[in-house]
Amino acid sequence: MTITEPQARALAELLHQLRPEWVTTSILTLLWEHRNEHPFPELSTAAVTVANDSTKRTPGIIFMDGPHWHPQSPKATTGQQFLTAAEKSRLQGAQLMGYYSAKDGTDPSNPSDPMFQHLITPGDLDPAATLEAFRQGRARGLWEIQQQQGQRAIAAADPDTLEEAQP
Known part of the structure; x- marks a missing residue:
C-alpha cells in the first residue's frame, strides 16, 4: 500500500x-x-x-x-471517458461507416441490411456508443452532400435568380 x-x-x-x-x-x-x-x-x-x-x-x-x-x-x-486504442479505432470505424453510407446512399444501421452485422459486432462492449458514432459520421456525410448540392444550385443559377437558389 x-x-x-x-x-x-x-x-x-x-x-x-x-x-x-x-x-x-x-x-x-x-x-x-x-x-x-x-x-x-x-x-x-x-x-x-x-x-x-x-x-x-x-x-x-x-x-x-x-x-x-x-x-x-x-x-x-x-466529465470524460478514456478510451483504449481498440475502442477508439472501433468508434472511428463506425463514424467512417456512417459517413460513407451517407455518400453511397446505403443505410447499414438497418438491422435487415447485411452491412449491419459489421457495425455492431458480438464483442462490442458499448453498442450505443457505436451507433452514436455511426450517426455522427452519417450526419457529417449528409451535411456535406447538402453543401455540395447547394453549391451546384448556386453555380447553375442565373445571377438574377441567385437569391432564389439559396435556402
Missing part, C-alpha cells in the same frame, strides 16, 4: 498543475505523511477528483472521507 517517493512527487506536481494555489512542497509533505493509507491508483483518483473541485480549498481534504473516495464512474468524476 505504500506509495513511493517518485509517485508522491509526480502526484504532487500534477495536483499543483491542476491547482496552482496548492504549493507542491506542502502537497508532497501531506502525501508522504499518508503514504501507507491508500494504494497509489485510489489515492491518485481521489486527489485529482478533489483538485478538480473548485469548492475544495485545501489538499488536506483528499484524506478526509467523502465521495472522492467512491467515484461513481469516470464520467461522473471527470
Whole structure:
C-alpha cells in the first residue's frame, strides 16, 4: 500500500498543475505523511477528483472521507471517458461507416441490411456508443452532400435568380 517517493512527487506536481494555489512542497509533505493509507491508483483518483473541485480549498481534504473516495464512474468524476486504442479505432470505424453510407446512399444501421452485422459486432462492449458514432459520421456525410448540392444550385443559377437558389 505504500506509495513511493517518485509517485508522491509526480502526484504532487500534477495536483499543483491542476491547482496552482496548492504549493507542491506542502502537497508532497501531506502525501508522504499518508503514504501507507491508500494504494497509489485510489489515492491518485481521489486527489485529482478533489483538485478538480473548485469548492475544495485545501489538499488536506483528499484524506478526509467523502465521495472522492467512491467515484461513481469516470464520467461522473471527470466529465470524460478514456478510451483504449481498440475502442477508439472501433468508434472511428463506425463514424467512417456512417459517413460513407451517407455518400453511397446505403443505410447499414438497418438491422435487415447485411452491412449491419459489421457495425455492431458480438464483442462490442458499448453498442450505443457505436451507433452514436455511426450517426455522427452519417450526419457529417449528409451535411456535406447538402453543401455540395447547394453549391451546384448556386453555380447553375442565373445571377438574377441567385437569391432564389439559396435556402
